[in-house]
Amino acid sequence: MAPVIDLDGLEVRFGERVILNRLTGSLGGRAIGLLGPNGAGKSTLINTLLGFHPPAAGTARVFGHDIRTEARQVRALIGYMPENDAFIARMSGVRFVRLMAELAGLPPEQAMERAHEAFFHVGMGEARYREIGTYSLGMKQLAKLAQAIAHGPRLLLLDEPTNGLDPPARQRMIELIREIRDRGDLHLILSSHLLKDVEECCDQVLILKQGRIAACCNLEEERRANRKFLELETRGGDGEFASGIARLGCEAAWSANGRVKLVLPEGVEVRQLYEIASRSQVQIRRLNYKRDSLEDIFLKAMESPNGGL
Amino acid sequence: MAVYKKTYRGYDGALTPAWSRFLVIPRFAFAQMRASRFLTMFFLGTMIFPLLAAVFIYVHHSLAAMKLLEINPSRIVAIDASFFMTFLGTQSILAYLLTAFIGPGLVSPDLANNALPLYLSRPLTRAEYVAGKLSVLFVLLSAMTWIPGLLLFALQAYLEGNGWMGNNLRIAGGLFVGAWIWILLQSLLALAVSAWVKWKPVAGALMFGVFFVASGFGAAFNMVLRTQWGSLINISHLIGTVWTWLFDQPMRRGAGAAFFRVARGDQIPPWCIWASLAALCVFCLWMLARKVRGVEVARS
Numbered sequence: 001m002a003p004v005i006d007l008d009g010l011e012v013r014f015g016e017r018v019i020l021n022r023l024t025g026s027l028g029g030r031a032i033g034l035l036g037p038n039g040a041g042k043s044t045l046i047n048t049l050l051g052f053h054p055p056a057a058g059t060a061r062v063f064g065h066d067i068r069t070e071a072r073q074v075r076a077l078i079g080y081m082p083e084n085d086a087f088i089a090r091m092s093g094v095r096f097v098r099l100m101a102e103l104a105g106l107p108p109e110q111a112m113e114r115a116h117e118a119f120f121h122v123g124m125g126e127a128r129y130r131e132i133g134t135y136s137l138g139m140k141q142l143a144k145l146a147q148a149i150a151h152g153p154r155l156l157l158l159d160e161p162t163n164g165l166d167p168p169a170r171q172r173m174i175e176l177i178r179e180i181r182d183r184g185d186l187h188l189i190l191s192s193h194l195l196k197d198v199e200e201c202c203d204q205v206l207i208l209k210q211g212r213i214a215a216c217c218n219l220e221e222e223r224r225a226n227r228k229f230l231e232l233e234t235r236g237g238d239g240e241f242a243s244g245i246a247r248l249g250c251e252a253a254w255s256a257n258g259r260v261k262l263v264l265p266e267g268v269e270v271r272q273l274y275e276i277a278s279r280s281q282v283q284i285r286r287l288n289y290k291r292d293s294l295e296d297i298f299l300k301a302m303e304s305p306n307g308g309l
Numbered sequence: 310m311a312v313y314k315k316t317y318r319g320y321d322g323a324l325t326p327a328w329s330r331f332l333v334i335p336r337f338a339f340a341q342m343r344a345s346r347f348l349t350m351f352f353l354g355t356m357i358f359p360l361l362a363a364v365f366i367y368v369h370h371s372l373a374a375m376k377l378l379e380i381n382p383s384r385i386v387a388i389d390a391s392f393f394m395t396f397l398g399t400q401s402i403l404a405y406l407l408t409a410f411i412g413p414g415l416v417s418p419d420l421a422n423n424a425l426p427l428y429l430s431r432p433l434t435r436a437e438y439v440a441g442k443l444s445v446l447f448v449l450l451s452a453m454t455w456i457p458g459l460l461l462f463a464l465q466a467y468l469e470g471n472g473w474m475g476n477n478l479r480i481a482g483g484l485f486v487g488a489w490i491w492i493l494l495q496s497l498l499a500l501a502v503s504a505w506v507k508w509k510p511v512a513g514a515l516m517f518g519v520f521f522v523a524s525g526f527g528a529a530f531n532m533v534l535r536t537q538w539g540s541l542i543n544i545s546h547l548i549g550t551v552w553t554w555l556f557d558q559p560m561r562r563g564a565g566a567a568f569f570r571v572a573r574g575d576q577i578p579p580w581c582i583w584a585s586l587a588a589l590c591v592f593c594l595w596m597l598a599r600k601v602r603g604v605e606v607a608r609s
Binding site: 014047050051052053072073075076078080082084085086087088089090091095099100102103104105106107110114117121147149151152154157179180183185186 | 434606
């Protein structure tokens with residue numbers, strides 16, 4: 001199966017400035033986070049995939065379709081939620097979404113039905129007959145999401161979807177994105193400068209720095225790997241616990257006050273530690289996964305002079 | 310699926326043909342225009358002159374009607390190329406007023422509200438977007454100019470008989486081609502102005518400005534340098550000259566003659582007129598190409 005995005009030496013220039021510098025890589029996650037500081041090239045990458053910027057060199061493929069030669073087919077697969085306010089003046093919300101769905105190729109009757117559904121889906125069913133110009137910022141964001149999903153795209157591009165939202169509205173937006181992701185019908189790319197948004201929604205992350213790929217990692221794999229590193233704080237016992245976990249094959253480093261850092265070998269579950277502790281009359285007061293958070297990954301990528309982890 | 314089922318679902322149904330998608334734009338635009346009472350009344354008002362012209366053609370062929378209206382048959386205006394030029398000129402002025410009113414609202418709101426990325430992220434090219442917007446004007450202006458013009462021509466041919474149509478086919482060609490040249494030019498001009506000026510009232514005013522200021526500037530150029538080349542930037546002169554050539558008749562009377570006038574003794578070669586019109590259209594397309602983009606880029 002073709003990857004969602006295949007970057008093949010993609011270079012984009014604005015005049016003499018190189019904005020995307022020979023990006024090469026393959027993205028296949030269900031939800032891909034696009035991270036990077038301002039000016040890293042996140043929005044340019046999205047706009048290039050949409051065909052708004054012609055590549056100066058190289059190319060990219062979306063589900064196997066080349067953005068240079070098959071721009072129309074690429075756009076037919078995409079639903080796009082832009083970063084800034086974007087709507088059509090003097091039009092009700094549902095009519096706006098219907099227009100966008102028809103432009104994507106849906107017959108009028110289907111477009112109308114799906115426009116209503118999309119509005120209900122994003123939780124704005126009651127406001128769908130109001131003019132978009134009268135919507136609040138949060139409502140406009142939801143209307144933009146509705147128009148992006150109404151035609152049933154295979155790839156959803158979300159450019160800073162939580163921009164300007166208050167905490168409850170942000171939470172609602174994140175929930176919606178996760179709900180859409182979990183349906184499994186489509187892939188999504190979430191561009192954001194908020195690490196938390198990406199961490200909550202994405203299973204793969206592409207970090208850009210000065211137009212280059214600084215890191216590309218699978219968050220799920222990172223999370224799985226992280227589950228093997230534990231920090232424990234114990235009370236009581238007479239050394240039987242230490243020998244018990246050694247028999248399990250755990251590497252352990254003991255420090256004062258019953259604190260221990262250990263690595264679980266393949267096939268060993270945390271449950272077995274609790275069983276040994278119970279047998280050894282040891283209390284496990286605290287158990288933390290040593291978590292290499294997205295923030296750690298991001299900071300490492302930013303600190304590295306040439307990018308890369 | 311009923312609207313109360315609030316889950317997202319993909320779409321794998323039938324799609325409309327790709328070539329027809331740009332027609333969605335005029336369909337929605339017309340629906341929006343119908344909501345404007347002023348526009349509807351104005352558009353209906355533009356049909357008054359064609360109706361009067363139809364009545365005139367009928368009267369022209371009915372001795373009973375002329376007798377009833379006490380018209381002297383020998384003094385009634387002939388229905389010839391000049392008659393149809395007058396018709397085209399009058400309707401074209403009304404078409405220009407409508408364009409100045411509608412045109413600025415076609416692209417500028419999309420630019421002001423950042424809607425272009427939404428349009429162009431669909432399987433819709435920039436050319437199709439422009440074609441969609443142009444077709445709004447094409448349909449309306451055609452309904453005001455060449456369509457009633459050709460209906461009048463057909464009515465006259467039917468009532469006159471005796472091979473009148475065959476002998477006057479140039480009039481039909483002049484109506485059709487002359488109207489299309491004017492429609493194309495003013496539509497491109499309206500869209501180009503609309504793409505560069507985001508504020509609708511200013512864009513509307515600029516539509517008139519382009520027409521009258523260019524005419525004034527061309528006339529001043531001619532007077533100061535004692536030449537005729539200034540007429541090449543005078544849009545009414547260009548159109549008037551083309552129509553004169555198409556109908557093979559000078560502009561003699563009516564509102565059309567006042568608006569699309571050609572100076573006596575004009576010696577500008579026809580190819581220069583055509584080249585000026587083509588250059589104006591190309592310039593408008595270039596202006597549109599600069600502005601109709603998914604995103605604007607600051608290059609340095």
